[in-house]
Amino acid sequence: MRRGREASRRQGRPLVALWCCVPLALAGDWFWARLREHRVMSMPLELGQRYGQHFIVGYESVGDVASLAARGLIGGIFVTHRNAAGWSLEQLRDEIAHLQRLRRDAGLPPLIVAADQEGGIVSHLSPPLPVHAPLSDLAGLPPDVRRTKAREMGAELGAELVDLGVTLDFAPVVDLRFERPAASTDNGSRIARRAIDSDPAVVTEIATAFIQGLQTKGVSATLKHFPGLGRVQEDTHAERARLATRADDLARSDWAPFREILRQSPALVMASHAIIDAIDPLHPASQSKAAISGLLRGEWGFEGLVVTDDLDMGAVYRHDICSGVVASLNAGVDLLLVSYDGRQYYPLMECVLAADAKGQIERQMLAGSDARLHARRN
Structure with a gap:
């Protein structure tokens, strides 16, 4: 015993x-x-503000971002369902206004206030905002009718957002719809349910009119998810995703809405985390100089702002995100989105600062991005 x-x-x-x-x-x-x-x-305030203007950060409570906003260490905030849950429009409006007052009192430019209001299943501020039908509901209507309705929807949504204090909508989705069974692991992207249509011309028409409606109310639009997730099987929220389609096929289909809309619209572009073999088989599009500076800016002549998809996503976060965030800046990305867990801003900013100290940030790329941000504010 x-x-x-x-x-x-x-x-x-x-x-x-x-x-x-x-x-x-x-x-x-x-x-x-x-x-x-x-x-x-x-960190030195001048250095912090130079890099901070490139970050859009999500948050749970206003205290998480108040000091960052007041010191100019972030360029924008992302508001979503966790900020709106159980709140009235007035309460959320007051919180956003409070952060903007901090900026004004510090003599800083206004924050970018971003939201994910596409209509349909991605309407992250509904409630308290009303839910709108998805743009895909318009695809079967006659061309003149769908253009009018898309413009009306954009204007109505834009009025709701600007009243709340939101200045940037991460919409519309211009990925194409490909009729195929959804992957069992796709719990986040669900592009087949969010895409407008399979026809690039229809997508271009509806998305352009929707953007025009948003702009009439002072809200900027974002084309996503460059250079197209319609054919991608994997969910970039959780894992690496790869697209093996040939470049000439992509140019005729997936890329057409992005290219055509950007010729006539000042919309932003959201870079996806999918690896597009035809452009760069080694890096996600959001970190690829070939995709951002080569295709988007070089071949298509796009001079506007590029924002990454959420850097908390498994497709990049689990694969040396420290080097990845530096690669995004060096690729020509302007805005780094940290939306799901805003606390990851701190380690990512440390990665950027360490790269700066080692001379790993490409000065010409950073200067060009700084100029684009300055032009957008003015």
């Missing part, structure tokens, strides 16, 4: 030690997170 009790004690000690490690590990994570925040908040 004595031997049995002694053996039991010996076997229990590792379990006790393991149990004690859990709170110690959590305390360690908390300590390092606070230390990282302190280092970022203590």
